Amino acid sequence: MVKPIDLEIDYNKPIRLMAIMPSFHKHNFVDKEHSKLSLEFFSFEILEQSDSLALSLTNIDREKTVCTKINYDKNDVFDLSCYLPHPPNSLLKIIANCSPEKQQDILKLRKHILCFHEKIQEIYAPGVIKYGRGKDNICVEIRQDNLFYLYLPIPDRQVMGSKYPLGKMQIFTNDFQQINLIGYILKGKRSIDKVYHYKDFEKFIQVIDSIESLNQLENLINIALQNWLERL
Structure with a gap:
């Protein structure tokens, strides 16, 4: 040999x-x-x-x-945050009536989302901003009147012993940090079918090393982003 x-x-x-x-x-x-x-x-x-x-x-x-x-x-590290485009006018119009503090919170979340992966796209139209890739792989939506949506695993609908189907969830938050309620919306519908709480989604949180501790909304966004990445 x-x-x-x-x-x-x-x-x-x-x-x-x-x-x-x-x-x-x-x-x-x-x-x-x-x-x-x-x-x-x-x-x-x-x-x-x-x-x-x-x-x-x-x-x-x-x-x-x-x-x-x-x-x-460190000079060789590519930092996505240095190359982010300016927020689109559609987003600026959506958050125009927010307080300056809330506007900064939303723009911080935008940066967090776009820096997650180089393939994340910011898809905008009047009254709505979507984040994902293409029209069929969306993970986050920000709509008029500060309506915030995430595509998350449905916590009580486990399939085949391991997988949880994804559902569109409306996120109710006063400060874009802590979660009040999470409303599941059936595909093709506008009204909420079932209400969940933040603790229902804690089992999906992946422990990561981070300099800053993450708030509840950031944790939910990370769940949505990770599931988006798995669908690429």
Whole structure:
């Protein structure tokens, strides 16, 4: 047997096939189940820890996570927030009647959403701003009269033992930080079908390292963003 890089590889160890991606689509798991090859799925993310970055790698099957520090030059880091377009006039008109403090809170949330992923699009029309990609993969909506919507897992409708279907939720908040109520709206309807509370969605919150603690609305937005990313 030819061993071209014998000094770098231990040929006595078994071969492992690994797929490493930020997230996996449900079809990936179906393909894995029916594959003749033995595959391991690993998800990864880059975490910000104080003044450093870390690579988090999770074995999805074993639910085991390891982290390692990333050495990098800060001058080489691409910061999306430095390249954000100015808020569109549609959004400025929607928030025009808000207090200056609430306007800044909404613009801060906009920055948070657009900086989540480079593929996030800001889709605007009179009276509504949508965030996502295309018309069928939306995660956040801001509408006239400060109506705020998120596409979140429906907490009491688990499917197939693990998946929760997504639903359009109207978010009731006075300060764009703390949550009063969350109203589920059926597809194609305008009225609220069922009311939930913030605690119903806490099971979907992913613990992340962050310099600043997140408020309730930011936590819900992160849930919507993560589910959006999984649907890409």
